Amino acid sequence: MLSTAELNALAEEIRERLIEVVSQNGGHLASNLGVVELTIALHRIFTTPKDAIVWDVGHQSYTHKMLTGRRDRIDTIRTEGGLSGFPKPYESEHDAFVAGHASTSISAAMGLAEAKRQRGDDGYVIAVIGDGAFTGGMAYEGLNNAGKARGNLIIILNDNDMSISKSVGSVANYLSEIRTKPAYFRFKDSVSHLLERTPMVGRQIKDALVSSKSKLKTAIYHNTFFEDLGFDYLGPIDGHDIDMLCGALMRAKRISRPVLIHIATQKGKGYQKAEENPGAYHGVSSFDIEKGNPDISNEDSFSTAFGRALVGQAIKDPSICGITAAMKYGTGLQFFKHKYPNRFYDVGIAEEHAVTFASGLATGGLRPVFAVYSTFLQRCYDQIIHDVALQHAHLVLAIDRAGLVGQDGETHQGIYDVSMLQSVPTMTLYSPATYRELRHCLNACLYGEEGPCALRYPRGKEDGRLAFLDDLPCEDHHLFPGKKKGGKVVLTYGRIFAEVYPAAQKVGASVLKLTKLFPLGEDVCELLCSYKAVYFVEEGIRSGGVSERLASQLAESGYRGRIHIRAIEDGVIPQASVESTLAHLGMDEAGIARFLEQE
Numbered sequence: 001m002l003s004t005a006e007l008n009a010l011a012e013e014i015r016e017r018l019i020e021v022v023s024q025n026g027g028h029l030a031s032n033l034g035v036v037e038l039t040i041a042l043h044r045i046f047t048t049p050k051d052a053i054v055w056d057v058g059h060q061s062y063t064h065k066m067l068t069g070r071r072d073r074i075d076t077i078r079t080e081g082g083l084s085g086f087p088k089p090y091e092s093e094h095d096a097f098v099a100g101h102a103s104t105s106i107s108a109a110m111g112l113a114e115a116k117r118q119r120g121d122d123g124y125v126i127a128v129i130g131d132g133a134f135t136g137g138m139a140y141e142g143l144n145n146a147g148k149a150r151g152n153l154i155i156i157l158n159d160n161d162m163s164i165s166k167s168v169g170s171v172a173n174y175l176s177e178i179r180t181k182p183a184y185f186r187f188k189d190s191v192s193h194l195l196e197r198t199p200m201v202g203r204q205i206k207d208a209l210v211s212s213k214s215k216l217k218t219a220i221y222h223n224t225f226f227e228d229l230g231f232d233y234l235g236p237i238d239g240h241d242i243d244m245l246c247g248a249l250m251r252a253k254r255i256s257r258p259v260l261i262h263i264a265t266q267k268g269k270g271y272q273k274a275e276e277n278p279g280a281y282h283g284v285s286s287f288d289i290e291k292g293n294p295d296i297s298n299e300d301s302f303s304t305a306f307g308r309a310l311v312g313q314a315i316k317d318p319s320i321c322g323i324t325a326a327m328k329y330g331t332g333l334q335f336f337k338h339k340y341p342n343r344f345y346d347v348g349i350a351e352e353h354a355v356t357f358a359s360g361l362a363t364g365g366l367r368p369v370f371a372v373y374s375t376f377l378q379r380c381y382d383q384i385i386h387d388v389a390l391q392h393a394h395l396v397l398a399i400d401r402a403g404l405v406g407q408d409g410e411t412h413q414g415i416y417d418v419s420m421l422q423s424v425p426t427m428t429l430y431s432p433a434t435y436r437e438l439r440h441c442l443n444a445c446l447y448g449e450e451g452p453c454a455l456r457y458p459r460g461k462e463d464g465r466l467a468f469l470d471d472l473p474c475e476d477h478h479l480f481p482g483k484k485k486g487g488k489v490v491l492t493y494g495r496i497f498a499e500v501y502p503a504a505q506k507v508g509a510s511v512l513k514l515t516k517l518f519p520l521g522e523d524v525c526e527l528l529c530s531y532k533a534v535y536f537v538e539e540g541i542r543s544g545g546v547s548e549r550l551a552s553q554l555a556e557s558g559y560r561g562r563i564h565i566r567a568i569e570d571g572v573i574p575q576a577s578v579e580s581t582l583a584h585l586g587m588d589e590a591g592i593a594r595f596l597e598q599e
């Protein structure tokens with residue numbers, strides 16, 4: 001058994017390795033540095049996989065991976081074929097549940113705990129959720145249910161007062177209130193502890209006190225929100241003190257009701273630059289440890305092009321509002337916030353709320369734009385149908401990270417949005433391939449369309465090969481004729497056009513590039529019908545995509561030519577660079593050229 005000093009030395013060693021590896025591979029540095037002691041304490045008191053740890057979002061699980069047999073492979077994290085940056089049960093039996101999206105841990109942990117109870121397994125299930133993830137609605141659905149849980153369930157609220165940016169909202173304020181009065185809560189906690197340890201009657205007195213409405217209770221046993229929901233609350237605890245953490249975890253193990261342990265940690269702990277600027281070190285690409293990571297949030301990308309374009313529109317139109325679900329920098333909305341703080345809303349990690357809130361703004365006469373990553377929009381399917389489309393509310397979804405995203409892997413790929421939105425009544429969707437097209441599409445969504453509108457664009461920068469598009473008019477679709485009239489035609493859209501166009505030139509095929517994906521005019525189908533073979537290339541899942549829909553329309557219209565579809569057949573696309581993934585999918589220039597050679 002390691003001594004406290006040895007455990008602290010282990011924490012230092014792990015920190016050094018984390019900084020080294022993330023500086024090379026990129027990753028979620030600040031979040032991982034903040035939970036080193038917590039992870040060590042968890043693995044000291046609990047034994048995985050018998051006990052299960054459910055990491056919320058999972059971006060902070062690197063130390064857990066190092067302590068569960070993956071230390072010698074940690075240098076492969078987030079690389080193709082290497083360890084995932086998120087928990088993956090297929091990677092290790094110590095990863096209890098898939099994660100990547102926020103606020104799911106309490107529900108998952110409760111399910112796992114209940115399953116253990118039903119199966120007579122006395123293992124514990126521990127959910128570790130950050131204060132950022134704690135702003136998501138699903139966390140409350142979980143808490144509401146879990147307060148009555150009968151399994152061995154422990155929730156650890158890792159409170160560092162930060163989401164990616166500063167945590168927002170009333171819950172954040174409430175947590176900060178608790179954090180700033182630790183002595184008061186510890187006094188309350190020690191009264192509760194004393195009662196628990198008093199032989200025979202202590203527990204009964206405590207239970208009677210908890211369920212009573214007496215003034216005595218409010219005097220000595222003031223409830224936190226969590227106790228009102230049925231949890232035993234332990235905290236706030238210094239999340240960098242391994243002894244204290246172990247003590248709290250041991251105690252939680254002995255309590256028969258669900259327990260919530262509230263720990264206070266520092267995001268970025270142990271690397272000064274990250275401590276000073278935890279937001280900039282939340283998710284980083286490779287960096288120089290000595291110099292640190294320059295702030296790249298203003299660097300040229302589709303996100304910043306969008307952010308600047310929105311400011312350009314908002315100067316002329318005071319009804320435009322900008323909304324983010326905790327992704328201000330990721331989506332380029334920092335410019336809008338800076339210029340129009342009163343029209344900017346960071347709603348926390350609450351995408352479903354953001355959509356319905358935007359619909360409320362629209363119904364009330366404003367022009368809301370919700371900027372959101374494609375992958376996180378997935379949880380808003382019902383809100384988009386029920387709260388937006390059915391009342392034809394005119395709002396704009398600016399869908400960032402559409403298509404392949406690279407190193408975050410399967411949980412973050414933006415490959416489902418086209419299929420999802422295609423089934424939404426009255427939805428309009430644009431897919432710009434360049435910054436200029438993005439500006440055009442944003443303008444069209446704001447002023448040229450009615451009802452729910454969206455534009456989708458990829459992670460990263462414009463492709464230099466597409467500079468020639470800047471000399472062409474921005475149209476809903478554009479035909480680039482091939483060598484032979486009526487020969488082969490390729491229909492495509494978005495970033496992948498940069499691969500398709502040169503491939504088509506090689507084989508002499510025409511290319512029909514869509515900028516507006518739906519609704520589509522009759523003319524598109526008519527045009528395709530004039531070719532002897534139609535090829536589709538789509539950087540999105542095949543099922544329910546544009547290719548499938550148009551192929552079925554062609555078939556219905558009696559088209560007799562050949563139809564070939566290249567789209568993503570298997571929706572689970574692991575981590576790798578976008579270039580490498582495109583090559584694997586046969587969607588790089590060479591792969592598409594081979595595809596077009598098929599007769």
Ligand SMILES: Cc1ncc(C[n+]2csc(CCOP(=O)(O)OP(=O)(O)O)c2C)c(N)n1
Nearest residue numbers: 031100101102130131132133162163164326
């Ligand atoms: C549904 C969803 N929306 C947005 C994100 C992007 N995201 C990843 S981590 C994060 C902040 C998490 O903050 P917190 O839970 O407090 O963890 P910390 O990094 O502070 O430890 C956000 C917004 C996500 N993963 N899932």
Ligand SMILES: CC(=O)[C@@H](O)[C@H](O)COP(=O)(O)O
Nearest residue numbers: 057059100283330401408459
């Ligand atoms: C963990 C998470 O969900 C985000 O931090 C995500 O990794 C951000 O990715 P980008 O680098 O594309 O902003």
Ligand SMILES: [Mg+2]
Nearest residue numbers: 130131132162
């Ligand atoms: Mg946090």
